Amino acid sequence: MKSETLARSIVILVFVTLLTWLGLAASDRMDILNITASMPERGGWQPGDFTARVGEPLLVHLTSHDVVHGFAIGQMEGFEAEVLPGKVTEVELVFSEPGTYTYYCTRWCGPNHWRMRGTITVIGEGKPEAEVVTQPLYLRLGIDIDAEHPAETIPPGKPSAQEGIGLWGMVPSTYAAEMLLRSSSPAELFIRMRSDSGLERVSDQAIWDLVALAYWNLTSEAALEEGQRLFSENCAACHGVSGQGDGVFSGQLGEDTHQAAIPDFTDPARMLGASPALLQGKIVRGGMGTGMPYWGTIFTDEQTWMLVDYLWSMQFDYPIDEGSKE
Amino acid sequence: MGCGVFAVQAINLRRNPILNFLLVNRWPQLAIRIITLAGFGIVILGGLVGTPVGSQNISIVLLWIAWWGLLILFAVPILGRGWCNICPIPLVGEWLQQGTVLGPVKILRGISLHRPWPKRWRNIWIQNAFFLGLAVFSTVILTNPVVTSLAVLALLLIATGMSLIFQKRAFCRYVCPVSGFIGLYSQAAPVEVRVIDTQICRDHPEKTCLTGDENGYGCPWGLYPAAITKNVNCGVCMECLRSCPYENMAVNIRPFGKGLFNPRERKLDEAFKSFIMLGGALVYSVVMLGPWGELKLAAYLIGSPAWLVFAAALIFSVVVLLPGSLYLGIRFSGQRLTAFQLRREFINQSYALVPLGLAAWIAFSLSFIFTNISYVVSGIGDPFGWGWNLFGIADHAWRPYLSTVTPYLQTVVLLAGLGYTIYTSVKIARETSHDQSSLPLIGLSTALAMGHLWVLIG
Numbered sequence: 112m113k114s115e116t117l118a119r120s121i122v123i124l125v126f127v128t129l130l131t132w133l134g135l136a137a138s139d140r141m142d143i144l145n146i147t148a149s150m151p152e153r154g155g156w157q158p159g160d161f162t163a164r165v166g167e168p169l170l171v172h173l174t175s176h177d178v179v180h181g182f183a184i185g186q187m188e189g190f191e192a193e194v195l196p197g198k199v200t201e202v203e204l205v206f207s208e209p210g211t212y213t214y215y216c217t218r219w220c221g222p223n224h225w226r227m228r229g230t231i232t233v234i235g236e237g238k239p240e241a242e243v244v245t246q247p248l249y250l251r252l253g254i255d256i257d258a259e260h261p262a263e264t265i266p267p268g269k270p271s272a273q274e275g276i277g278l279w280g281m282v283p284s285t286y287a288a289e290m291l292l293r294s295s296s297p298a299e300l301f302i303r304m305r306s307d308s309g310l311e312r313v314s315d316q317a318i319w320d321l322v323a324l325a326y327w328n329l330t331s332e333a334a335l336e337e338g339q340r341l342f343s344e345n346c347a348a349c350h351g352v353s354g355q356g357d358g359v360f361s362g363q364l365g366e367d368t369h370q371a372a373i374p375d376f377t378d379p380a381r382m383l384g385a386s387p388a389l390l391q392g393k394i395v396r397g398g399m400g401t402g403m404p405y406w407g408t409i410f411t412d413e414q415t416w417m418l419v420d421y422l423w424s425m426q427f428d429y430p431i432d433e434g435s436k437e
Numbered sequence: 438m439g440c441g442v443f444a445v446q447a448i449n450l451r452r453n454p455i456l457n458f459l460l461v462n463r464w465p466q467l468a469i470r471i472i473t474l475a476g477f478g479i480v481i482l483g484g485l486v487g488t489p490v491g492s493q494n495i496s497i498v499l500l501w502i503a504w505w506g507l508l509i510l511f512a513v514p515i516l517g518r519g520w521c522n523i524c525p526i527p528l529v530g531e532w533l534q535q536g537t538v539l540g541p542v543k544i545l546r547g548i549s550l551h552r553p554w555p556k557r558w559r560n561i562w563i564q565n566a567f568f569l570g571l572a573v574f575s576t577v578i579l580t581n582p583v584v585t586s587l588a589v590l591a592l593l594l595i596a597t598g599m600s601l602i603f604q605k606r607a608f609c610r611y612v613c614p615v616s617g618f619i620g621l622y623s624q625a626a627p628v629e630v631r632v633i634d635t636q637i638c639r640d641h642p643e644k645t646c647l648t649g650d651e652n653g654y655g656c657p658w659g660l661y662p663a664a665i666t667k668n669v670n671c672g673v674c675m676e677c678l679r680s681c682p683y684e685n686m687a688v689n690i691r692p693f694g695k696g697l698f699n700p701r702e703r704k705l706d707e708a709f710k711s712f713i714m715l716g717g718a719l720v721y722s723v724v725m726l727g728p729w730g731e732l733k734l735a736a737y738l739i740g741s742p743a744w745l746v747f748a749a750a751l752i753f754s755v756v757v758l759l760p761g762s763l764y765l766g767i768r769f770s771g772q773r774l775t776a777f778q779l780r781r782e783f784i785n786q787s788y789a790l791v792p793l794g795l796a797a798w799i800a801f802s803l804s805f806i807f808t809n810i811s812y813v814v815s816g817i818g819d820p821f822g823w824g825w826n827l828f829g830i831a832d833h834a835w836r837p838y839l840s841t842v843t844p845y846l847q848t849v850v851l852l853a854g855l856g857y858t859i860y861t862s863v864k865i866a867r868e869t870s871h872d873q874s875s876l877p878l879i880g881l882s883t884a885l886a887m888g889h890l891w892v893l894i895g
Contacts, residue, residue, distance in 0.1 A: 172824050
């Protein structure tokens with residue numbers, strides 16, 4: 112009977128120890144925010160929203176339930192974590208300002224990848240994020256970004272910023288004004304230059320080269336590279352690496368995503384009728400039922416313009432030296 | 438035993454005092470069973486609370502890689518029903534049924550009704566059906582931790598429930614889907630528990646091996662040890678070693694496959710089991726290892742029309758097509774056979790599929806066990822995918838092992854299994870002097886082995 116008592120004690124001890132250990136281990140997880148990632152069709156981020164306090168570090172455990180995802184917070188540059196299936200990635204989040212932040216997936220995890228977003232509400236003392244955000248240009252200009260915007264005219268050949276350098280001295284400085292360039296489509300700028308008496312002896316192609324150079328002058332090699340990176344990471348899945356609307360998910364966007372035909376950014380008839388402000392608006396606000404997501408909470412203002420400037424590289428030849436700039 | 442192979446004298450392991458102590462003493466067995474019970478508890482918990490990513494969840498890696506690997510590559514071929522000796526699934530039920538943890542107590546104090554198992558179901562048809570039922574869901578059971586967990590939990594609850602109603606290990610002997618195939622293949626294993634001198638048993642009026650005493654329970658599998666002539670139903674639980682006052686029970690090492698040449702106790706339910714198991718290994722290989730994506734998808738989409746076709750095809754293949762082929766082959770083998778003889782020849786020859794079936798399961802398992810074995814290390818380090826790093830091994834990177842030699846191993850195993858099946862078939866046919874009965878089985882088994890080899894390495 113002593114043996115039986117000992118055996119029972121051992122069984123109880125083993126299982127009580129096991130359960131206690133598991134209980135303690137589970138309680139250790141109480142202070143950790145566990146976020147799981149699944150493809151949007153299977154639930155996306157769980158939880159889809161959470162709250163943090165200004166200045167208080169928040170320990171987050173990220174794990175994926177299916178494929179590799181990426182975790183990033185909109186408008187917080189330089190922060191990105193890889194979220195691997197079944198593995199835990201630990202990140203510590205600290206917010207210096209209250210406000211509403213968007214976290215999103217940075218990997219092309221599936222056709223609805225772009226839907227994979229969540230919201231972080233940061234509460235506490237500090238200057239709210241909202242106060243420092245200025246109204247986007249398209250709103251200030253009152254542009255209807257859903258209206259058709261065909262180009263009134265298109266160039267006979269692909270405009271080259273390099274070719275425009277020799278003639279730039281003839282161009283009045285008003286055409287270099289940033290506000291004019293951001294609010295005008297290339298076609299509008301062409302028409303305006305074409306009607307300028309100082310440029311009447313210049314050929315149509317040469318005018319277009321000047322237009323290309325004007326937009327090039329707004330940007331830089333570094334900004335274009337960053338724009339290309341942003342495009343590759345966030346846009347190319349649908350729009351295609353070359354911008355022709357042939358991304359890997361373009362064929363998988365079914366009717367349930369309400370998408371319109373994905374635009375071809377290399378089509379001058381479509382693109383040269385759009386002003387940079389209009390393109391900014393489409394990026395910031397999204398396509399409203401077309402399947403194009405909104406990026407306003409994710410990209411900074413600067414990043415949005417970098418993307419817009421990069422789009423012009425699909426219309427204009429930009430391979431010119433930094434040193435050749437005005 | 439006309440063949441020289443079987444003239445080898447069996448070796449009784451109990452002659453070694455250390456082995457005898459380990460086999461007879463109750464503590465080593467109990468200790469291992471507590472460990473396996475804790476392991477199965479972690480499997481259940483892991484599936485319910487851990488990550489749904491199978492390769493990172495302890496329930497999948499412990500059960501379907503570590504346990505299955507040990508079972509099919511070592512325990513079944515070498516120890517036969519050795520796993521049943523330490524299986525935790527019926528353990529809780531046994532404790533409740535017997536009223537003791539260590540036992541034994543001669544007067545039953547447990548809370549069971551101790552009803553006898555219905556005579557009608559004293560066979561392995563339920564096990565056959567249970568295994569087939571699981572097989573059609575297996576792609577999900579094998580990869581989804583929650584489903585794995587629920588399946589193990591269900592087995593545990595059924596086993597416990599049955600112990601509370603029925604006598605002894607009725608679940609193990611008549612219901613458990615794992616026990617069914619372990620029993621079948623244990624006939625080929627080189628370990629057996631047998632009586633040394635049957636005269637001693639006949640002269641022993643108390644028959645404590647049946648009734649139990651203060652040293653051991655009466656056979657939990659409901660057998661009379663003196664009458665055991667094959668391994669199928671002996672759970673090698675060692676109770677008869679403990680309850681025999683004359684130390685008349687031996688644990689023998691014997692030649693591989695010896696148990697297949699026992700003409701007295703061949704049964705139709707076990708014959709079908711051999712088809713179910715061999716066919717199951719082939720279907721699993723085709724679905725899980727083959728290049729046919731549509732088939733894989735059909736097996737995963739449970740409830741879909743494609744899955745229904747898959748399930749029907751699987752059941753038809755192993756229950757109708759394979760047995761039917763052998764039956765018709767023997768029927769038209771050019772021999773004059775009465776209906777009774779035809780049935781008997783069919784059952785007899787089916788047992789020859791045991792070596793090939795076991796080889797097929799080993800070859801199939803070799804494909805994924807050594808490829809995925811490294812997941813066991815990281816799984817122990819972080820069993821639930823919660824970001825733990827126990828023993829500092831959670832980040833152990835996945836790497837396949839033996840990938841270059843696996844195809845050779847599979848070839849050797851399958852060809853060895855085929856060779857032994859052919860040898861067994863010819864030998865069994867000679868028992869009844871219906872030599873031509875082996876021809877259909879040799880043709881069928883050769884075709885299946887070559888087809889399997891093609892799927893695995895072709």
